[in-house]
Amino acid sequence: QITLKESGPTLVKPTQTLTLTCSFSGFSLTTTGVGVGWIRQPPGKAPEWLALIYWDDDKRYSPSLNTRLTITKDASKNQVVLTMTNMDPLDTATYYCAHYYYGYRGRFFDYWGQGTLVTVSS
Amino acid sequence: QSVLTQPPSASGTPGQRVTISCSGSSSNIGSNSVNWYQQIPGTAPKLLIYTNDQRPSGVPDRFSGSRSGTSASLAISGLQSEDEADYYCAAWDDSLDDVVFGGGTKLTVL
Numbered sequence: 001q002i003t004l005k006e007s008g009p010t011l012v013k014p015t016q017t018l019t020l021t022c023s024f025s026g027f028s029l030t031t032t033g034v035g036v037g038w039i040r041q042p043p044g045k046a047p048e049w050l051a052l053i054y055w056d057d058d059k060r061y062s063p064s065l066n067t068r069l070t071i072t073k074d075a076s077k078n079q080v081v082l083t084m085t086n087m088d089p090l091d092t093a094t095y096y097c098a099h100y101y102y103g104y105r106g107r108f109f110d111y112w113g114q115g116t117l118v119t120v121s122s
Numbered sequence: 123q124s125v126l127t128q129p130p131s132a133s134g135t136p137g138q139r140v141t142i143s144c145s146g147s148s149s150n151i152g153s154n155s156v157n158w159y160q161q162i163p164g165t166a167p168k169l170l171i172y173t174n175d176q177r178p179s180g181v182p183d184r185f186s187g188s189r190s191g192t193s194a195s196l197a198i199s200g201l202q203s204e205d206e207a208d209y210y211c212a213a214w215d216d217s218l219d220d221v222v223f224g225g226g227t228k229l230t231v232l
Binding site: 039046047049052060062063101105107109112113 | 165166168221225
C-alpha cells in the first residue's frame, strides 16, 4: 500500500530557506507514469500546487513560485525533497506531498501524506 | 481568487441529493480532465473523483462527477452526515502550466 510522510521544521524565520522531505513507500519513482508533488494549504484556504517531479526527472513548478522552489528526488532512498527560499509569513501553511498518477487513466494526486504545518515567524 | 470557481457553501439534509459546481475556462476544464477531492477538517485531501467521472476503489457510488464544456459538477446522492467536509475541484491549466484548484465548497449536512 502506498504511504507518504512529510518531515521538516515546524518553525522557520522570515528570509530563511525551508527544506522538506517526503519519504514514501509502496511505489517506485523509477516507474513510468509516476510522480511526486508538493501542495500547500494555508489555514482556512484552498490547496495550492507547488511542484512536481516525474519518474524521468522532469520537473514542473508553480509559475508564481518558480524562482523560489527546487524539487529533487532520490529514488534509491524513496525520498523527494522540496526547498523553498526566502520564506515569508504568508508561506505559513500545511505542506503535503502526494503520489501523482500520469497515464491513460488521467493525471491526479491519488495518495497524500498527512501534511506538516510550517509556521513562518520571527 | 482561484482559477476554478466553486460556490463557497452547500447544504442538504440526510438522504438528499446535492451538487457542487466548478467553473473554469478553455485552458483548464475545457481541455483537461477534472479531479475532485474531499477534505474532512484536520485531515489531508482525499481523491474522490478522477478524470471527470471515475471513482477510486472504495469511494461509494453515491458520489458522481461530470464535465461539460468549461464546467464540472460533483453530485452526492443519499447525503450522509459523514459527507460533511470541504470539496475541491482541480485540473491542469495549459496556459498557466499549473495545477489549479477551486476555492473549495464547504458542505453542511443539516
